[in-house]
Structures are given as structure tokens and as C-alpha cells.
Amino acid sequence: MIGGAPDPRLILQERAPYNAGTGLRFMIRRTTPARSRKAVNRRPKLTRSLKRRFQLRLLKWYAANGRDLPWRNTADPYHILVSEVMLQQTQVDRVIPKYHEFLDRYPSFQHLAEAPVGEVKTTWYPLGYNIRPERLHSIACETVARYGGKLPSTEEDLLSFKGIGRYTAGAIRSFAFNEDAPILDTNVMRVLHRVFIAKGDPKASKSILWALSETLIPKGRGYDFNQALMDFGATCCTSRNPSCRPCPMKSICKTYPFGAGRTKPL
DNA sequence: CTCCCGCATC
DNA sequence: GATGCGGGAG
Numbered sequence: 001m002i003g004g005a006p007d008p009r010l011i012l013q014e015r016a017p018y019n020a021g022t023g024l025r026f027m028i029r030r031t032t033p034a035r036s037r038k039a040v041n042r043r044p045k046l047t048r049s050l051k052r053r054f055q056l057r058l059l060k061w062y063a064a065n066g067r068d069l070p071w072r073n074t075a076d077p078y079h080i081l082v083s084e085v086m087l088q089q090t091q092v093d094r095v096i097p098k099y100h101e102f103l104d105r106y107p108s109f110q111h112l113a114e115a116p117v118g119e120v121k122t123t124w125y126p127l128g129y130n131i132r133p134e135r136l137h138s139i140a141c142e143t144v145a146r147y148g149g150k151l152p153s154t155e156e157d158l159l160s161f162k163g164i165g166r167y168t169a170g171a172i173r174s175f176a177f178n179e180d181a182p183i184l185d186t187n188v189m190r191v192l193h194r195v196f197i198a199k200g201d202p203k204a205s206k207s208i209l210w211a212l213s214e215t216l217i218p219k220g221r222g223y224d225f226n227q228a229l230m231d232f233g234a235t236c237c238t239s240r241n242p243s244c245r246p247c248p249m250k251s252i253c254k255t256y257p258f259g260a261g262r263t264k265p266l
Numbered sequence: 267c268t269c270c271c272g273c274a275t276c
Numbered sequence: 277g278a279t280g281c282g283g284g285a286g
Contacts, residue, residue, distance in 0.1 A: 088283050089272080128272045135284090165284045186282065239281090240275095269286090276279080 043208055044196040046215065050252060054195065055218045055225065057248040062228030065235065067092075070099055072227065077151040077176035078109050084171050085136050085163065089129040092234075098127055109149050112140035135163030153177040171226070180222035182214035187233030192216075194237060198254035 069092065071083035082102055086095045105123055106112040112120065117137045124133035139161045143151055151172070152158060158169040166184070173181035184192075184206070192209050193202035202209065217225050236243050250256050 085283095091273080094273085126272090129270070131270075131285095132283095163284070167283060267286105270282100270284095272281105274279105274281085276277105 044212070044254075046196070046212070051216060053252055054216060054249070055221075057252075058228045058232060059218075059221070059224060061236070061248045062224065062231060066228065066231050067235070070096060071175075075176070077153075077172065078112075079103060080172060080176040081139070081151060082136065084168050084175075085132055086127065088168070089132060090127055094127075098124075106140075109140045109143045109151070112137060113144040132163065135161075139163060151176065153179065155181070174222040174226045178223050180217045180219060182210060182217065183226050183229070184210050184213050185230075187237075188213060188229050190239060191229060191233045191237045194242075194255040195249050195253045 069083075071080055074080065083095065083099055086099060086102075090098075102123055106115060106120070115137070117134055120137045121130055121133045124130070127133075142161065143149060147157075153173060153176070155169050155173065158164050158172055159166070164172070170181045170183040173179040174183065189202045189206070189209055192212050193205060196212060197205055197208070213229075236247055237249075244250065244253075244256060247253070247256070
């Protein structure tokens with residue numbers, strides 16, 4: 001795309017270097033030719049104070065309303081990985097018992113790697129999505145074989161595993177390694193879209209939302225901030241019947257004046 | 267974009 | 277009984 005046939009509808013915009021070094025220093029945005037000059041304004045204006053207000057309110061909300069989840073009481077990247085892969089497919093309350101059972105049986109990458117994959121799948125049962133325990137097992141094998149049993153922490157290394165995509169890589173980096181890495185799952189997508197964009201389909205704004213998710217992280221607080229985003233989306237800014245009345249973002253939310261009490265924004 | 271696949275929701 | 281959900285892979 002970059003360097004291809006010039007399309008007047010494509011403008012290049014410099015963005016923060018969360019993917020610096022990958023050669024993707026620019027984000028491509030599709031606009032209509034007539035509006036290309038104004039298109040820059042389509043990106044939500046994020047003033048310093050708006051950003052700060054969002055950060056403070058979210059962290060304050062999290063301190064009061066955050067959930068106490070098992071994978072928040074560990075610093076072991078292996079435990080974090082297991083929880084993330086389970087959470088890719090299943091709701092929190094179904095994951096919790098299986099998370100404990102799984103770690104009980106396979107306490108480390110070494111234990112998991114040495115186990116026969118069939119047995120791992122049996123332990124996984126009845127969570128379903130049986131390709132995922134296979135991939136988790138293969139991640140364990142590779143981690144032992146290529147990384148000395150320690151999960152790597154760079155995005156590039158994490159993305160090289162089958163079963164780890166951009167979201168899970170960000171979750172691992174922030175939750176297991178305390179890095180200020182962005183995450184964007186459907187919860188976070190919904191929250192950021194409602195608060196900062198409000199118009200159109202969240203999925204269409206994915207790249208903007210990734211950039212938002214990154215720039216919003218308070219320096220050094222990636223762990224708390226991302227956990228807070230997840231909890232906020234899961235329990236307050238829910239997909240159906242969001243709790244707008246007590247929501248701390250009410251006064252800055254682009255969706256709120258029109259979206260309160262509605263199932264969907266607009 | 268489609269498929270995966272098991273559950274929640276309607 | 278049908279539909280929606282949801283990261284990742286292809």
C-alpha cells in the first residue's frame with residue numbers, strides 16, 4: 001500500500017511509534033477526496049486535559065470498582081498467558097475454576113511442554129475451541145526450546161507464536177511485563193469508541209482506536225490502566241444496558257447525551 | 267472477509 | 277431455533 005499507486009483518497013499521517021522499527025511509521029486513513037484537507041479533524045481531538053481527565057477518572061473508578069481476579073495476583077507470565085488464552089473464548093466466571101485446575105496440573109511452561117497434547121486437551125475440556133489448548137501447548141514447547149522457558153516480552157517475538165495476535169501480545173506485555181503496551185479487544189473498542197468517537201461502526205475505526213488505546217496510557221501505568229479499561233468495559237460501559245447513570249465518564253463521553261439508556265450508541 | 271465453536275441471549 | 281458474540285488464522 002505505502003509506495004503503491006498514489007490514491008488521492010489516502011493520506012498519510014504520522015503517528016506515535018508503538019510499532020516503531022516495524023517500518024509501519026504511518027497510518028493510512030481513507031477519506032473522500034473533497035474532504036481530504038479536513039480529514040485530519042476526523043481523528044478525535046485529544047487535548048491534554050481531556051486525556052488526563054479520562055486517565056484519572058478511569059483509575060479512580062478502577063480503585064473503587066475493580067474486580068479481584070486470580071490472574072491479577074500473579075506476576076508469572078505463564079499464568080497470565082494461560083488466563084488470556086482462556087479468556088479469548090470464555091467468560092470470566094467459567095474461566096476461573098479451569099484456570100486453577102489447569103495451573104495445578106501444569107504449573108510452568110516446562111510442565112506443559114512435557115505433557116502430551118492429548119492430555120492437555122482433556123484438561124482443557126469442556127472449555128471448547130480445542131485448537132487453543134493445542135496452540136497453548138505449542139507456545140509452551142517453543143518457549144522452552146527457543147527461549148529457555150521464559151516467555152519473550154517483545155511484540156515481535158510474541159506475535160511469532162501461533163495463537164497470539166495483536167491483542168494478546170499487548171495484554172501479555174502490559175500484564176506480565178509491566179510495559180505500556182496498548183490493547184484493543186471488543187470491550188476496549190466499545191469504550192473508546194463511545195467516549196471519544198461515537199459515530200459510525202467501531203470496527204471501522206480500529207486503527208484510530210489502537211492509536212487512542214496507546215496514547216491514553218499514563219506513563220508507567222500500563223498494567224493498571226489496561227486492567228481498568230477491561231473492567232470498565234466489562235461491568236460499566238457494557239454492550240447492552242450500559243450503566244451510564246453512575247458512569248464517571250458521563251461529562252466527557254461523546255455518546256452519553258444521545259446514548260444514555262440505549263442499547264447501542266446513536 | 268470467513269471460519270472456528272460453545273455459550274448466552276433473544 | 278436462530279442469531280450474536282469473539283481473537284486469531286487464513
